[in-house]
Every structure is written in structure tokens, then in C-alpha cells.
Amino acid sequence: MSLTPPQLADIRCLAFDVFGTVVDWRSSVIREGESLGQARGLEVDWAAFADAWRAGYVPSMSRVRQGRLSWTSLDQLHRMTLDRILEDFGITGLSEADKANFNRVWHRLKPWPDAVGGMHRLRERFTLTTLSNGNMALLVNMAKQAGLPWDCVLSAELARHYKRDPEVYRMATRLLDLSPQQIMMVSAHQDDLNAAKDEGLRTVFVMRPLEFGPEARPDLTIDPSFDYVANDFHDLADQLLSRSEARQSLALS
Amino acid sequence: MSLTPPQLADIRCLAFDVFGTVVDWRSSVIREGESLGQARGLEVDWAAFADAWRAGYVPSMSRVRQGRLSWTSLDQLHRMTLDRILEDFGITGLSEADKANFNRVWHRLKPWPDAVGGMHRLRERFTLTTLSNGNMALLVNMAKQAGLPWDCVLSAELARHYKRDPEVYRMATRLLDLSPQQIMMVSAHQDDLNAAKDEGLRTVFVMRPLEFGPEARPDLTIDPSFDYVANDFHDLADQLLSRSEARQSLALS
Structure with missing residues (x-):
């Protein structure tokens, strides 16, 4: 787990699942x-x-x-x-x-407490896009209400296919004009990450143990082939940004 | 020219032409x-x-x-x-x-001097989207480099039609799930605005007399049917925001 420095330097874009990953x-x-x-x-x-x-x-x-x-x-x-x-x-x-x-x-869903601050830190270095099954209007309205600082809003609607169909991940690489290895999928859902990985994208598993409520007992056994595992978006920023970038980004968030 | 108060209250989204209108x-x-x-x-x-x-x-x-x-x-x-x-x-x-x-x-085009500050003011009240012939990757990269605070990036590429084809304007209303009268096209190009108007969108003509250089003598005769005419994005914010909103937005920009 975790990319080598040249592999990490290649990453240009973080593509986020939204429901459960960014918002509660x-x-x-x-x-x-x-x-x-x-x-x-x-x-x-x-x-x-x-x-x-x-x-x-x-x-x-x-x-x-x-x-x-x-x-x-x-x-x-x-x-x-x-x-x-x-x-x-x-x-x-x-x-x-x-x-x-x-x-x-x-x-009008509310973000997890770490989401907006972590995104501001990550945005200093990466292009942040949604890659969600939510339709465009839903994602744009949500971002406006919740203050989610996306660089780009991409929806399954643009591919007219829902995740985990491969067309959704391919649409992102095509529209952003990037190679799959330049995009890293960030999701709390392992099947989403596996589908992204099958298309050549890099992967981050973010643990959201409360997504299905305090009573749920989600399986958090982690597929060891994901590139990163993070407790939340600040933890992800700590892992992806260099020490000096991480310090700067914390001051900004 | 200029909408009645209930018509203006209906506007949810400003859709911007980019080349020449936002960037020089x-x-x-x-x-x-x-x-x-x-x-x-x-x-x-x-x-x-x-x-x-x-x-x-x-x-x-x-x-x-x-x-x-x-x-x-x-x-x-x-x-x-x-x-x-x-x-x-x-x-x-x-x-x-x-x-x-x-x-x-x-x-990597640079914004006109008023663009970023004016957009920050307008964004307090409206959803700001591109509606440009630039491809998605171009628009996303430009926004990142120039600090353009879009809520949404929409490109002719998503319609696979270039402006002034009507499909481009219809794509925006469809993806944003708005009626045409809820979207106002902001452009320095009168043919763009006329095509938008034909699809029922509202219109703002922004004067960019220097788009084609200091020697050019562009025709700035203005079609009287545009809803607003603005000298730049701050002037547009002054016209579209109420007096109290305009004061607040200036403090933010």
C-alpha cells in the first residue's frame, strides 16, 4: 500500500464518490x-x-x-x-x-465533519472532481449548499451509465484528458474502488464506519490492493502531501 | 432592458462564455x-x-x-x-x-482584471457555470490556474455540438434541471446571446472592447433586447445584487 514517489507525482486528479464518502x-x-x-x-x-x-x-x-x-x-x-x-x-x-x-x-446532504477542511487541503495540490451516481443538478446544488470546493463536477449522468459500470470511470479519464493512472478514486465503498482499479485508476479507501448508522457493523476488512487507506480526508491529506505541503495546507484549511 | 424584480428573483444560474468574456x-x-x-x-x-x-x-x-x-x-x-x-x-x-x-x-489564459473578483461577488447569489466551446479538460485546467470560482464546468463537448448550435444551451438547462428563464447567459458575443435567447435563456452582454486588441474597432452597437448590458463583472454584480448584497459581496471579493 501507498504509491512510490514517482507514481504519486503522476496523480493529477482525485475523483470522489459522494454519498457516504463526502456526505453523511x-x-x-x-x-x-x-x-x-x-x-x-x-x-x-x-x-x-x-x-x-x-x-x-x-x-x-x-x-x-x-x-x-x-x-x-x-x-x-x-x-x-x-x-x-x-x-x-x-x-x-x-x-x-x-x-x-x-x-x-x-x-442538501451535510458533509462529514472533516470533508470540507480536508478537501481544501487536497485541492492545493490536486484537481478535485466528483465521480458520483448523483445527477449533475443534485451534485451542483449540494456543493453550493455544503461549500464543497470541487474543481469539476462529473456525474454518471454524463455517461448515461451508473457505477460500477466501467463507462463511468472511462468518462472521467476522457473528459479530463488524463490517463487512468493520473486519477485516484476516493471512496468508502470497496466495490466502487475495485471497479475503478479495473479501469486502471489508483484507489483510496476512506473508512466511514458510521455511514449506515451507529448500529451497523460494516465489514471494514480492507482489500490490500488499494493504494491508500485513510481514516478521513485530513488523514488522506497528511498521507498525500509532503510534510511542507501538509503544514501549509493545514494553515489554509 | 433589465428584468423586473420577480424575473430577476427567478434567475438561479449565470452561464458564462469564457474566451473573450472571462479571459483575455x-x-x-x-x-x-x-x-x-x-x-x-x-x-x-x-x-x-x-x-x-x-x-x-x-x-x-x-x-x-x-x-x-x-x-x-x-x-x-x-x-x-x-x-x-x-x-x-x-x-x-x-x-x-x-x-x-x-x-x-x-x-493557461489569464482572466480580465475584474473577472475573479466579480465572480466571487456573483457567486454569493447565483450558481456560476461555464458554457463554453472549450473542452472540459481545458476549462478545468484554466479554472485551476486562474482561480476562477466555478460551481460547475459545462462544455460544448458534453453536447457534442458547438455554440451557436441550440443543443449546447439545451444541454445546460437539462443538466442543471432548470427552466431556460432561470439561466442567464453572460457573453461578450452578441451572436452567442442571440442563440441563447432563442432557447429562452436570459442574456447579459458584457463589453470587452479590447478582446481583439487595442487597434480593433469592434461593433459595440447593442441589441436592445438583451436583459442587461455590463461594462465588466463588478458592474454586473452591482446591477444584479440588491444594495445590501452588493455591499456584502464587495467586502468578500
Whole structure:
């Protein structure tokens, strides 16, 4: 693990997975659910609701990936799942405006505490891009609200393929006009990193043990072939920047 | 001219033309040409060279727009024009590395003096995106070098159509999930604004009388149907932000 100095010097761009890696979707959805519940007098287990919403994520994208559903943006997939689980949870009486607004909670997710500061440090040396299944509008709105300092916003939408389809990673190298070894994928999801690695990208596994909540027991056994493993984005900056760069970047963050 | 208050309140995004509007391509190309000339002992009129390079821009894109050339990135079009005018100017003896590096001068163009400060002010209220014929890699690299604070980088490359084809403007509304009236095109080129207006976008004409050099006499007769006319990006911020926003934004810029 960890690249040799010439390999590291080659890295031009860090490409970030977003949901779970940069932002804490679960707490954000719970918090907005609770506000909505209070405003509309609903009694709901919002943690269970958030988990059910997220549980619809992979199956809904799989329908697109397998060609059973034509290209559908993540906003639309989120809405399809929302409509289904509102029914499952027996929630009635929400207006169309309530539902449309709640569906956009995914545009308002809050970053993990280290994310913005760590990104500012990493941005001194690398080009930072999203490489996310979120649609462009979602990612741009999220960045604006959360203050995420991207140099570039790239979405699966531009490839009309969802991760882990290889077309998504290839789209990034093509649009940034870089070779795969010049891009390092940063993700809390090992299958994402393995798919990136298959396309020749470098890899960083960021541990986000709380992504699925304090009760979850995620498998944090780490594939030894990842180039770096980091506890958070500051730890990643400490590992990737030279000592003098790291000192400077801390002063800036 | 100038939108009513409810129309202005609808605007969510400013979409900027880049070459000539945000950055001063001519001075930047002349400056790098002079450095290259000194390093390689070349006697060249670099202002004439810059003008010739830029003169190849519209005709080369026209070949793509008319289907006489399949999709070709602006980096590649710039290189095709460069190879031709090097010959026209009788310049020989440049290595492939020299030519590849000089071709990337378009990634290193310098902003007009008001651009970065004005953008920081406008960004407090609006989402700022490029809507440029430059390819994604060019625009991302330029932003990084020049410190241009984009929220989003959108290129004609994503539509595989060059402005003024309507597909480029439609791509922006689609990817940002906005209606055309929520986007205002900011450009120093009236044909760009007219094409944007045809797609329902709002329009700002920014006067850049020096784009083609101090000798040029550009036609600054202004189409009265543009929503705003601005002398530079600070003037635009003064017009678009309320008085209290304008004061705050000046303190930030």
C-alpha cells in the first residue's frame, strides 16, 4: 500500500464518490424527516425510513444498468423509491410539494465533519472532481449548499451509465484528458474502488464506519490492493502531501 | 432592458462564455508566444500570430457544426490550426513537445482584471457555470490556474455540438434541471446571446472592447433586447445584487 514517489507525482486528479464518502446521507435524511414529521404531525421511525430509502438505491440503479429501465436520473429514481416507501410506512397526507421538496433532501446532504477542511487541503495540490451516481443538478446544488470546493463536477449522468459500470470511470479519464493512472478514486465503498482499479485508476479507501448508522457493523476488512487507506480526508491529506505541503495546507484549511 | 424584480428573483444560474468574456486570450497567447520565441530564437509578430490562431476558431468549429468533420475537441481543433499557421508564418524547428505545450496556452489564459473578483461577488447569489466551446479538460485546467470560482464546468463537448448550435444551451438547462428563464447567459458575443435567447435563456452582454486588441474597432452597437448590458463583472454584480448584497459581496471579493 501507498504509491512510490514517482507514481504519486503522476496523480493529477482525485475523483470522489459522494454519498457516504463526502456526505453523511443518513443523518441528513433523518433530520429532515423529523422536521417534516413535526410539521405534518407524522409518527415515523425516520432512521428506518432513511435506511429503506437508501436500500432502494442499488436495486433501482440495477434496473437501469441491466437495461430494464431506460436512462433515469438519480432524482427520478429517488422519487420512485420515495413514493413506494411512503406507502410502505403508511404515510399519507403529504402534498405533491411536500414530496418534491423532501425528495430534494439528497441535494442538501451535510458533509462529514472533516470533508470540507480536508478537501481544501487536497485541492492545493490536486484537481478535485466528483465521480458520483448523483445527477449533475443534485451534485451542483449540494456543493453550493455544503461549500464543497470541487474543481469539476462529473456525474454518471454524463455517461448515461451508473457505477460500477466501467463507462463511468472511462468518462472521467476522457473528459479530463488524463490517463487512468493520473486519477485516484476516493471512496468508502470497496466495490466502487475495485471497479475503478479495473479501469486502471489508483484507489483510496476512506473508512466511514458510521455511514449506515451507529448500529451497523460494516465489514471494514480492507482489500490490500488499494493504494491508500485513510481514516478521513485530513488523514488522506497528511498521507498525500509532503510534510511542507501538509503544514501549509493545514494553515489554509 | 433589465428584468423586473420577480424575473430577476427567478434567475438561479449565470452561464458564462469564457474566451473573450472571462479571459483575455489575445494578450495571453502573445505573452507565451514571445517567451517561446525568445527561448527558440524565433522572430515572429506574435500579435498577428494570436489573431491568426483565433481566426481559425470559427471556421474549424463550422466544419464540425456542418458535419464535414466528426466531433473534434477544441484542443484538437486548436492544434490543427496551429500546425497550419506555423507553416504560414514560416516557423520551423519547434519540437513536438514545444507544439503540444504551446497548444495548451489555451488552458493557461489569464482572466480580465475584474473577472475573479466579480465572480466571487456573483457567486454569493447565483450558481456560476461555464458554457463554453472549450473542452472540459481545458476549462478545468484554466479554472485551476486562474482561480476562477466555478460551481460547475459545462462544455460544448458534453453536447457534442458547438455554440451557436441550440443543443449546447439545451444541454445546460437539462443538466442543471432548470427552466431556460432561470439561466442567464453572460457573453461578450452578441451572436452567442442571440442563440441563447432563442432557447429562452436570459442574456447579459458584457463589453470587452479590447478582446481583439487595442487597434480593433469592434461593433459595440447593442441589441436592445438583451436583459442587461455590463461594462465588466463588478458592474454586473452591482446591477444584479440588491444594495445590501452588493455591499456584502464587495467586502468578500
